[in-house]
Amino acid sequence: QSALTQPASVSGSPGQSITISCTGTSSDVGGYNYVSWYQQHPGKVPKLMILEVSNRPSGVSHRFSGSKSGNTASLTISGLQAEDEADYFCSSYTSSNTWVFGGGTKVTVL
Amino acid sequence: QVQLQQSGPGLVKPSQTLSLTCVISGDSVSNDNAAWNWIRQSPSRGLEWLGRTYYRSNWYHGYAPFLKSRITIYADTSNNQFSLQLTSVTPEDTAVYFCTREPKGTGEFDSWGQGTLVTVSS
Numbered sequence: 001q002s003a004l005t006q007p008a009s010v011s012g013s014p015g016q017s018i019t020i021s022c023t024g025t026s027s028d029v030g031g032y033n034y035v036s037w038y039q040q041h042p043g044k045v046p047k048l049m050i051l052e053v054s055n056r057p058s059g060v061s062h063r064f065s066g067s068k069s070g071n072t073a074s075l076t077i078s079g080l081q082a083e084d085e086a087d088y089f090c091s092s093y094t095s096s097n098t099w100v101f102g103g104g105t106k107v108t109v110l
Numbered sequence: 111q112v113q114l115q116q117s118g119p120g121l122v123k124p125s126q127t128l129s130l131t132c133v134i135s136g137d138s139v140s141n142d143n144a145a146w147n148w149i150r151q152s153p154s155r156g157l158e159w160l161g162r163t164y165y166r167s168n169w170y171h172g173y174a175p176f177l178k179s180r181i182t183i184y185a186d187t188s189n190n191q192f193s194l195q196l197t198s199v200t201p202e203d204t205a206v207y208f209c210t211r212e213p214k215g216t217g218e219f220d221s222w223g224q225g226t227l228v229t230v231s232s
Binding site: 003034035036038045046048051052057089091092093096097098099100101102103104 | 175218225
């Protein structure tokens with residue numbers, strides 16, 4: 001199973017909105033509504049930010065939102081803040097009954 | 111509040127078996143909604159899902175195809191924990207290994223162990 005495709009880096013100024021894409025195939029992202037997003041600060045454990053494409057776990061800021069169109073899922077961060085600077089990973093269920101991750105996107109707050 | 115506490119050696123020799131254990135507090139390994147996973151992370155390979163075990167009246171397992179012949183994940187209900195065994199390791203298996211919980215079995219890894227850096231070297 002190939003990894004999902006994410007841009008290596010995305011940047012934005014404080015207060016702006018940015019969107020991170022996660023592209024797969026009809027056998028993973030496009031075929032199921034089981035896409036999750038994780039935030040990871042350096043040296044820390046990944047944190048679940050979005051589950052099932054667009055649901056936010058309790059405690060996650062409303063500035064984070066998820067969506068999907070076809071084989072591409074997206075994470076949008078609105079009102080970008082310095083604390084949002086981190087790596088972000090997507091994951092998806094696959095038709096092989098496994099989970100696959102994206103390669104990760106480094107978000108830089110300018 | 112679910113907590114996952116990992117234990118196991120940080121150094122394993124090539125061709126030997128990597129063994130890690132994850133002790134669960136705040137949930138039960140027999141929770142028939144949850145699944146218990148192992149994931150690893152390395153600079154060269156990123157995040158990789160390795161496999162999971164879960165209880166639905168019986169115990170089930172799922173493994174990443176690229177590891178299928180080398181990996182075993184099993185639950186120990188007496189100690190409320192689950193474990194990973196990876197045989198015939200090579201330096202390519204050097205990574206930080208995480209145990210995680212999927213509370214609904216839909217890929218939402220909401221709780222993570224602290225991570226164990228396992229280095230494969232002689």
